[in-house]
Amino acid sequence: MKNALYPSRIELSKSSFEKNVSFLQDYVGKDVVFSSVIKGNAYGHGIEDFVPMAEECGVRHFSVFSSDEARKACRAKNYEETHVMIMGMINNGALGWAIENDVSFFVFELNRLKAAIEEADRIGKQARIHLHLETGMNRLGLEEHKFEEAVSLIKKYRQHLQLDGICTHYAGAESVGNYVRIQEQIENFEEYCDWFEERDINPKHRHTACSASALNYPETIMDLVRIGISQYGFWPNRETYMNFVKRYPDVQAKHKDPLERVLTWKSQIMSTKKVPAGEFVGYGNTYLTSRDQEIASIPIGYSHGFGRNLTNVGIVLVKGERAPVAGLVNMNLLTIDITDIPEVSKGDEVVIIGKQGDQEMTVASFSEMRNFMNYEVLVQIPSSIPRFVVK
Numbered sequence: 001m002k003n004a005l006y007p008s009r010i011e012l013s014k015s016s017f018e019k020n021v022s023f024l025q026d027y028v029g030k031d032v033v034f035s036s037v038i039k040g041n042a043y044g045h046g047i048e049d050f051v052p053m054a055e056e057c058g059v060r061h062f063s064v065f066s067s068d069e070a071r072k073a074c075r076a077k078n079y080e081e082t083h084v085m086i087m088g089m090i091n092n093g094a095l096g097w098a099i100e101n102d103v104s105f106f107v108f109e110l111n112r113l114k115a116a117i118e119e120a121d122r123i124g125k126q127a128r129i130h131l132h133l134e135t136g137m138n139r140l141g142l143e144e145h146k147f148e149e150a151v152s153l154i155k156k157y158r159q160h161l162q163l164d165g166i167c168t169h170y171a172g173a174e175s176v177g178n179y180v181r182i183q184e185q186i187e188n189f190e191e192y193c194d195w196f197e198e199r200d201i202n203p204k205h206r207h208t209a210c211s212a213s214a215l216n217y218p219e220t221i222m223d224l225v226r227i228g229i230s231q232y233g234f235w236p237n238r239e240t241y242m243n244f245v246k247r248y249p250d251v252q253a254k255h256k257d258p259l260e261r262v263l264t265w266k267s268q269i270m271s272t273k274k275v276p277a278g279e280f281v282g283y284g285n286t287y288l289t290s291r292d293q294e295i296a297s298i299p300i301g302y303s304h305g306f307g308r309n310l311t312n313v314g315i316v317l318v319k320g321e322r323a324p325v326a327g328l329v330n331m332n333l334l335t336i337d338i339t340d341i342p343e344v345s346k347g348d349e350v351v352i353i354g355k356q357g358d359q360e361m362t363v364a365s366f367s368e369m370r371n372f373m374n375y376e377v378l379v380q381i382p383s384s385i386p387r388f389v390v391k
């Protein structure tokens, strides 16, 4: 029923995700906590369906950006011991909720630290915090001149705090152009950690690595990693992939990308019709038939994240073949040329992103700019499209 109701669906491949996690866990080391980053609606994969699937594959730690995402993750999880960590936004008014629900959060301002202590005192339960240090990204992060005060607050109110982590985030570890800046950040972090340790502040985990830094700078792995894009089967960028296969020639020798895409976006042929030569298709005059053609409609449009800029440019897969968009992309509908694809009929599967037969529509090719901003394309897939976990 859920399937029949909707014009399109997202399938999440559990076996692909399992392979990605096992590859990444082997790479970072068996004892390193794998925190699955699920901000941005799990990079478009859908928090509600992704979290239970990841749990079935052994994941017990999730990172979100904000408290609303944390609440979604808490509702979606099935295991008591599964932990949710907020890396970014939480209003002081929601700290109580986080504490009550054992959700940990980054602390990068003394204001939040004080508010957390107050809330923990009020509730009678420890706040689980991660000290997020400024090391050179200059975005969020507690600055060095505030460390002293943080330490005295932590010591004074120790009974209200559980120090889950000390952490930072790198400013562009996917690109060698940022090498010097990242090195400085790594050095700063090491130095700061020692400083805190000397003052008897010993958080449970040190964590700094996202996908790119874990893959490009193994020394950033430490004892917990926050892995987003690569668990979904994407390299942060081509440079990171090239860099990786250079370091691990056996990966290259296998001629197979160790990461597999988890997400496939599918729809169906809604209707087909024959259009004689010399006719315009759809609104206006952007597409003129050059011969007798067969046109198919697909119930996907720009309201579903299929951009209007893909008019006469986009491609979808039908019967394992590439079918070009013919005419304007509408709000809920697009038309494709199927003249050269034999025997297409109503109800046939259409793949927007993912594989069909030997063909694949990658997220990068789906986006107009081909510069590997997979992140941006993925998160724009609407949350209203139903997700299904498949083998």
Ligand SMILES: *Cc1c(COP(=O)(O)O)cnc(C)c1O
Residues within 6 Å of the ligand: 037, 039, 087, 169, 209, 210, 211, 212, 226, 227, 228, 229, 230, 236
């Ligand atoms: C998004 C994010 C990550 C994960 O980044 P990926 O490149 O997707 O692996 C890790 N840490 C923080 C603080 C983030 O915001």
